Amino acid sequence: MLQVDTLHKRLTPAHIGLSTWLPNQSFTTICQVTIKDSLTEGKYQVANKPFRQGDIVLKEEPFIRQLNKSQRKDHCYFCFRSLTTKSVVKCRVKTCKWEVIYCDRVCEGRGWLVGHAWLCRFPELDVSDMQEVVFGFIGFVTSRCRGQNILPGLVSNMESNNIIQDMRTMEKIDKIASLFYLSEDTIDSLICILSQIRCNSFAIKQAASVAVDSSYVVSRESIHLGQAVYLTASRFNHDCDPTALVIFGSDGNPCQLQVQVTKGAIVKGQSVTISYGPLATKHAKEERKKKLKEDYFFNCQCSSCVGNREESPNSIYKCQICKVSRLYRQQDKCRNCDQKPYWAYFLKTEAEIEMYKQQQDYLKVLQLQENIYHDNALSVGETCDKLAQIYCVSGQMRLAAKYSKRSLEVAKAIYGKISVEAAEEMMKLSTLLFNSMQKAEAIKQINETMIVYKILGLSKSSPEDIEELGDMKNHLIYIVR
Numbered sequence: 454m455l456q457v458d459t460l461h462k463r464l465t466p467a468h469i470g471l472s473t474w475l476p477n478q479s480f481t482t483i484c485q486v487t488i489k490d491s492l493t494e495g496k497y498q499v500a501n502k503p504f505r506q507g508d509i510v511l512k513e514e515p516f517i518r519q520l521n522k523s524q525r526k527d528h529c530y531f532c533f534r535s536l537t538t539k540s541v542v543k544c545r546v547k548t549c550k551w552e553v554i555y556c557d558r559v560c561e562g563r564g565w566l567v568g569h570a571w572l573c574r575f576p577e578l579d580v581s582d583m584q585e586v587v588f589g590f591i592g593f594v595t596s597r598c599r600g601q602n603i604l605p606g607l608v609s610n611m612e613s614n615n616i617i618q619d620m621r622t623m624e625k626i627d628k629i630a631s632l633f634y635l636s637e638d639t640i641d642s643l644i645c646i647l648s649q650i651r652c653n654s655f656a657i658k659q660a661a662s663v664a665v666d667s668s669y670v671v672s673r674e675s676i677h678l679g680q681a682v683y684l685t686a687s688r689f690n691h692d693c694d695p696t697a698l699v700i701f702g703s704d705g706n707p708c709q710l711q712v713q714v715t716k717g718a719i720v721k722g723q724s725v726t727i728s729y730g731p732l733a734t735k736h737a738k739e740e741r742k743k744k745l746k747e748d749y750f751f752n753c754q755c756s757s758c759v760g761n762r763e764e765s766p767n768s769i770y771k772c773q774i775c776k777v778s779r780l781y782r783q784q785d786k787c788r789n790c791d792q793k794p795y796w797a798y799f800l801k802t803e804a805e806i807e808m809y810k811q812q813q814d815y816l817k818v819l820q821l822q823e824n825i826y827h828d829n830a831l832s833v834g835e836t837c838d839k840l841a842q843i844y845c846v847s848g849q850m851r852l853a854a855k856y857s858k859r860s861l862e863v864a865k866a867i868y869g870k871i872s873v874e875a876a877e878e879m880m881k882l883s884t885l886l887f888n889s890m891q892k893a894e895a896i897k898q899i900n901e902t903m904i905v906y907k908i909l910g911l912s913k914s915s916p917e918d919i920e921e922l923g924d925m926k927n928h929l930i931y932i933v934r
């Protein structure tokens with residue numbers, strides 16, 4: 454017979470009956486897209502109306518979410534906001550052993566309803582290697598609240614995403630199944646949900662400015678806060694040269710997903726695409742195809758992937774004869790001067806570049822890259838960025854600004870003038886011009902950076918950058934004569 458305390462421990466909302474948590478809640482505040490279906494690419498989103506660059510087509514809250522265990526000490530378990538004060542709220546159950554904290558009672562209440570109520574009494578599930586399966590379980594209870602057994606309407610790619618063959622995941626599913634006395638049908642649902650999560654979830658990232666020393670910001674990194682599934686955003690298909698970008702953290706809400714048009718004009722009915730990670734402007738074709746096949750189970754047929762040109766911006770070569778035309782790797786003839794490229798020379802120079810990189814001689818690297826690559830090749834931009842950082846650390850701000858300017862030009866050429874990548878470079882250049890006291894140029898750059906931040910919505914997601922830009926501008930106007 455079960456002991457009374459064991460019985461109490463095992464009585465959870467899952468047994469008492471699932472709560473009908475907000476069954477008709479709308480997760481979107483802006484939604485300007487409609488789902489269409491295709492035989493080869495499944496469901497995809499199309500524009501409801503014409504869009505221009507910068508337009509927001511979707512703002513959505515997660516259907517399910519999970520904060521990474523590593524972020525639990527200083528982020529709200531429900532809304533993912535960073536918690537800096539000591540006045541955090543803990544779980545309503547005094548004996549709760551999960552390491553979770555919340556902003557306030559409202560977040561605690563929401564966190565309780567959308568998952569913690571089921572998990573609170575099972576601290577044995579609060580371990581890193583159970584995260585994926587626990588997230589699947591949250592998906593199950595949330596879907597049940599909407600009268601569904603799996604995440605509503607999302608593709609699972611079950612035939613390729615073979616979870617049943619994955620013994621380690623199956624062992625974890627068994628563990629959760631025995632704790633919650635799950636039926637065979639529920640276990641099947643859980644397996645399907647885990648497949649759905651694998652090809653539909655978004656990693657929630659937060660951009661953070663990193664100071665190279667205490668006075669200036671020169672680098673930005675992104676912190677992986679957790680993961681979430683969004684019912685509408687999960688219907689955007691991938692393109693290696695997408696027309697829209699996913700941004701998190703607008704309106705100061707880390708979990709809010711926003712889809713913004715980066716390539717206008719989009720006409721009504723045209724498909725709106727995002728990138729699942731691989732980008733034609735950043736990654737080589739083979740690398741992109743491999744990643745998409747392994748993680749999302751499809752053969753990418755986007756316009757950047759079809760055809761046999763290798764056109765990663767890393768390898769946009771300059772014809773050595775006419776010095777004008779762009780050559781793609783192993784192209785047999787220059788389209789401008791009709792001459793045969795001497796590929797052995799490019800390969801030899803690339804080997805030398807690698808050698809100088811090992812020796813950290815980036816001036817030599819740049820010199821060789823400028824010789825064989827076009828001015829706007831990504832690798833040229835990356836080397837300029839590296840040089841800017843090196844000169845900045847050694848206090849040579851004018852030189853740092855000079856290379857940062859070139860790095861920005863490359864970012865604008867590859868990603869567009871109004872792009873997150875260009876905005877990052879603009880932020881760096883603004884701080885470097887400020888620190889090198891090039892007053893007029895610094896003010897001009899700061900103004901441009903602020904405008905681009907505003908258009909991209911970064912002023913809301915990274916208010917600290919805007920504050921810093923404002924401070925620099927005021928300092929230059931009122932203090933520096």
Ligand SMILES: C[S@@+](CC[C@H](N)C(=O)[O-])C[C@H]1O[C@@H](n2cnc3c(N)ncnc32)[C@H](O)[C@@H]1O
Pocket residue numbers: 493494495496497606607608610652653687688689690691692749750751752753754755
């Ligand atoms: C996040 S879902 C996108 C919506 C999905 N098409 C649907 O029917 O619900 C990701 C899955 O969509 C399919 N997909 C996305 N982009 C694709 C593309 N460019 N070509 C073919 N299939 C694609 C793949 O099956 C992928 O695993």
